[in-house]
Amino acid sequence: MIRALVLLAAVVLQTGLARAETLVLSLATHQVLISSSFTGGQLAIFGAVERDGRTIARAASYDLVISVQGPRGTMVVREKEALGPLWVNQGQRRFIETPGFLWIGANRQLSEIITPQLARRERIGLSNMLIPRGTGFDVDLWDPRFVDALIRLKGRDRLYGEDTRAAAFLTPNLFRANIPLSARAPQGNYEVEVVLLAGGVPLARQTTNFEVVTRGIEQRIGLAARTSPISYGAMTVALAMLIGWLAQIVFRRD
Amino acid sequence: MQLYLPIAEMPINILLILAMSMGVGFISGLFGIGGGFLMTPLLIFSGVPAPVAVATSAAQVTASASSSALSAWRKSLIDPKLALLLIGGGSVGTLIGVVLFNMLRRLGQLDLVITLSYIALLGTVGTLTLLEGARGLRAARRGSAGRLRRHGGEHPRWMRGPLMMRFPRSRLYCSAMPILLFAASIGVAGAVLGIGGGFIMVPALLFLFRVPTKIVIGTTQMQIVFTMAAATMIHALTNASVDILLALLLITGGAVGAQFGARAGAKLKAESFRLLLGLLLLAVAIRFGVELVVPPAEPFSLLEQVQP
Numbered sequence: 187m188i189r190a191l192v193l194l195a196a197v198v199l200q201t202g203l204a205r206a207e208t209l210v211l212s213l214a215t216h217q218v219l220i221s222s223s224f225t226g227g228q229l230a231i232f233g234a235v236e237r238d239g240r241t242i243a244r245a246a247s248y249d250l251v252i253s254v255q256g257p258r259g260t261m262v263v264r265e266k267e268a269l270g271p272l273w274v275n276q277g278q279r280r281f282i283e284t285p286g287f288l289w290i291g292a293n294r295q296l297s298e299i300i301t302p303q304l305a306r307r308e309r310i311g312l313s314n315m316l317i318p319r320g321t322g323f324d325v326d327l328w329d330p331r332f333v334d335a336l337i338r339l340k341g342r343d344r345l346y347g348e349d350t351r352a353a354a355f356l357t358p359n360l361f362r363a364n365i366p367l368s369a370r371a372p373q374g375n376y377e378v379e380v381v382l383l384a385g386g387v388p389l390a391r392q393t394t395n396f397e398v399v400t401r402g403i404e405q406r407i408g409l410a411a412r413t414s415p416i417s418y419g420a421m422t423v424a425l426a427m428l429i430g431w432l433a434q435i436v437f438r439r440d
Numbered sequence: 441m442q443l444y445l446p447i448a449e450m451p452i453n454i455l456l457i458l459a460m461s462m463g464v465g466f467i468s469g470l471f472g473i474g475g476g477f478l479m480t481p482l483l484i485f486s487g488v489p490a491p492v493a494v495a496t497s498a499a500q501v502t503a504s505a506s507s508s509a510l511s512a513w514r515k516s517l518i519d520p521k522l523a524l525l526l527i528g529g530g531s532v533g534t535l536i537g538v539v540l541f542n543m544l545r546r547l548g549q550l551d552l553v554i555t556l557s558y559i560a561l562l563g564t565v566g567t568l569t570l571l572e573g574a575r576g577l578r579a580a581r582r583g584s585a586g587r588l589r590r591h592g593g594e595h596p597r598w599m600r601g602p603l604m605m606r607f608p609r610s611r612l613y614c615s616a617m618p619i620l621l622f623a624a625s626i627g628v629a630g631a632v633l634g635i636g637g638g639f640i641m642v643p644a645l646l647f648l649f650r651v652p653t654k655i656v657i658g659t660t661q662m663q664i665v666f667t668m669a670a671a672t673m674i675h676a677l678t679n680a681s682v683d684i685l686l687a688l689l690l691i692t693g694g695a696v697g698a699q700f701g702a703r704a705g706a707k708l709k710a711e712s713f714r715l716l717l718g719l720l721l722l723a724v725a726i727r728f729g730v731e732l733v734v735p736p737a738e739p740f741s742l743l744e745q746v747q748p
Contacts, residue, residue, distance in 0.1 A: 220444055223442065224444045261742060262744075264742075264743065265740050266740075274552050275551055339741070369451045370487075403446075405446075407684055411447055416673075418676055418682070418684070419675075420673070422499050422684050423499070423669045423673060426687070427669070429688075429691045429695050430503040430504065430505070430507035430510065431507070433698070434508075437696075
């Protein structure tokens with residue numbers, strides 16, 4: 187009986203703590219369509235912080251960190267080093283199961299929101315999110331120079347990025363942010379995670395997702411290339427020869 | 441004007457791509473080479489992922505080569521017998537090359553091997569072509585036409601052997617063996633280096649086999665049509681990396697450019713042709729060499745293998 191009561195109290199206490207604040211998220215759309223004129227876009231995300239009766243008044247205001255991760259794949263970062271007079275690829279690091287698109291949005295500098303130690307543990311921030319998942323990580327494999335290079339190279343195509351002014355509170359409990367989608371954003375499923383913090387402590391997490399897909403002719407082409415490669419290849423070759431023949435007819439003067 | 445490419449998964453400027461492919465098509469029609477060794481780096485430079493660039497320029501080369509090969513065929517500037525031998529030998533060589541490619545990749549440093557052999561090949565062939573062209577020009581100025589054609593008894597020993605064949609159109613009398621061997625080694629190089637090999641085949645046919653320039657161009661283009669059509673199919677089957685929209689843009693530009701190139705080539709004297717081809721090959725060799733020697737501003741590079 188006592189044991190049951192203690193258990194009940196523990197459950198109430200725990201849910202009380204964990205459920206002090208909850209996040210409610212809403213994306214403008216769950217499907218970003220790519221048409222032939224797609225040159226990138228923006229996706230609005232709205233959210234509300236719900237507080238229940240037990241939520242204590244907080245001295246610090248809320249902070250937000252939004253992360254968006256695109257379809258995963260393997261990335262290999264190579265480094266050129268001098269070999270005599272030649273510059274040759276020497277070292278390389280393989281990043282497996284790494285998002286092809288990664289964006290972090292926040293309402294202010296991450297260093298003001300959370301301590302570096304906690305950020306690493308909670309996987310908040312660009313380089314922390316690139317630490318391989320699992321039981322800890324091999325420091326040897328996780329060479330920060332290669333992680334920085336990956337972020338820099340992907341950043342050129344605006345596929346990796348951090349915007350510490352992207353999120354804004356409209357009211358103390360209501361926020362919005364714009365997720366910038368680069369024109370080169372890969373097709374597939376995107377996971378959105380929002381972490382609510384106050385005074386450097388994560389209070390609540392909520393996830394949602396959207397997908398980037400092609401429609402119409404682009405969709406049919408992509409599908410044909412993957413599902414019937416023989417006819418797709420044969421059609422490309424036939425098209426090449428046909429146009430080659432046509433050009434030769436059109437330009438025939440003699 | 442931007443167009444979204446469904447396989448490359450990126451938008452591209454239509455006018456830029458058309459201009460680029462017309463330029464490459466012109467050069468390919470002028471010299472009778474495929475032009476893949478120019479198109480692929482240009483595409484990668486424009487931001488197209490490397491596998492898509494390699495696969496799609498194969499489709500483009502198929503188009504520009506078939507355009508020039510057809511006009512050469514109409515003017516009887518193709519030696520079909522020679523072309524068949526080149527295609528046969530080339531296919532065997534490509535198969536060996538694919539095996540070699542995978543072996544080299546397991547050993548590592550494939551990139552370095554590729555770049556160095558590229559520079560060596562382009563540099564050697566370019567220098568030889570340039571010297572030959574310069575010699576021809578000087579000879580022409582002196583009035584003594586540079587004679588390349590061989591007469592009876594002038595044939596070197598390596599041209600003799602089993603299966604002696606006459607190629608009346610190419611004015612060639614030669615054993616099938618060295619031709620097959622030569623085509624096979626270009627096939628090997630092509631598969632390992634990811635090129636069609638037109639830029640090696642043209643000078644070799646000119647200087648080793650002493651085939652007339654116009655026949656060389658037509659015959660090489662016919663061989664390229666077959667090699668590159670096969671390459672397009674292989675790329676489409678193995679990694680679905682052929683972007684048909686990008687190919688369509690490249691083909692249109694390339695086919696038009698190749699026609700202008702072929703026309704300009706017809707007016708060009710054989711000596712100037714060699715000189716220009718030599719310069720082009722040397723320029724590409726130097727470009728690769730500079731990249732290898734100059735300390736890079738960004739030493740890191742990224743290779744993506746997105747799982748489907």
